[in-house]
Amino acid sequence: MTSNAAVPFWRAAGMTYITYSNLCANLVRQCLKEPYRSEALNREKVHFSISKWAEGKPEKPTIRSDTPE
């Protein structure tokens, strides 16, 4: 950060704007009434596997998922 002003609290906590806005969006979703609430929450499922590469070799992939296998 190049700014001299106080950074927002969420950035000080190590979040990016994306995480912050996602948290906010999730809060808004939780404020919906049923049945729309569960519908909206079910729609946004996260699942992917990501692996870092070092020296031309993939490391062990980590799976980012919010649904238990």
Added chain:
Amino acid sequence: MAMATLRREGKRIAAPLISHHPDNPLRSSVTSSEEHEVLGVRSISTQVVRNRMKSVRNIQKITKAMKMVAASKLRAIQTRAENSRGLWQPFIALLGDTPSVDVKKNVIITISSDKGLCGGINSTAVKISRGLHKLNSGPEKESKYVILGEKAKAQLVRDSKKEIELSITELQKNPLNYTQVAVLADDILKNVEFDALRIVYNKFHSVVSFMPTTSTVLSPEVVEREAEAGGKLGELDSYEIEGGETKSEVLQNLSEFQFSCVLFNAVLENACSEQGARMSAMDSSSRNAGDMLDRLTLTYNRTRQASITTELIEIISGASALEG
């Protein structure tokens, strides 16, 4: 291959007719056909063609089914992809698109599919990424790859595995949604250092046409530098910023959010192109299977008829020889 076997068999059937014994033609033809029965040449070679026809018919059924599946998936995803275009258009209006920007640290994000059988969309994406890599490499510059999907990974591992930074797969297990892509974008932002992110994907135009496209997302420092240099980005100063945030803060938030939005759109567009390409690939392959089936049926019937005719001739000529 089946044709060759058939032709060979045709010669064998014709052979006893040529080398017939003048004194007892009936017996000679009967014994030679018995020999064929023993060898099993005649029955097997038509069976080869029959089996081939069966397998071609099964493949045709499978490709037809895949085409149907791709068509229904395409319909679902097409509207979402078209709607998601509204997410990045404001960013283009505000920040402009600068594919030709010259920076030190380039990260090329290649988007491909996890599954194959979808024509050439993955190899076009890889080709464009390689071109971008070549364009942006040089002394004091570096380009890295971030790869989405199995197929581009398999192609890029071959020649540039040293430059791969991250690879992401299994993205399409659940239907694509913004939260997922945002978490992914967050992971990418945290794990790579960049001055410019270049996203390579296939933009969906229609079921049969996709444009390989790059979108560029600049880091906030580069945006500021470019804004001072003037041009489209120079107009940024004419916007009034509300609240106590400074310009660099706003720019950082903006570029992070721009990245997740552009990535979301790119992933959707690519998934849409994938289904479209799969649909047309499966359509042409079931058509080819149909053509092949027609040809095989024709040869099969012709050979069968030829052997029947030969047998009839043998019987009739034998009978007339006995009468005379």
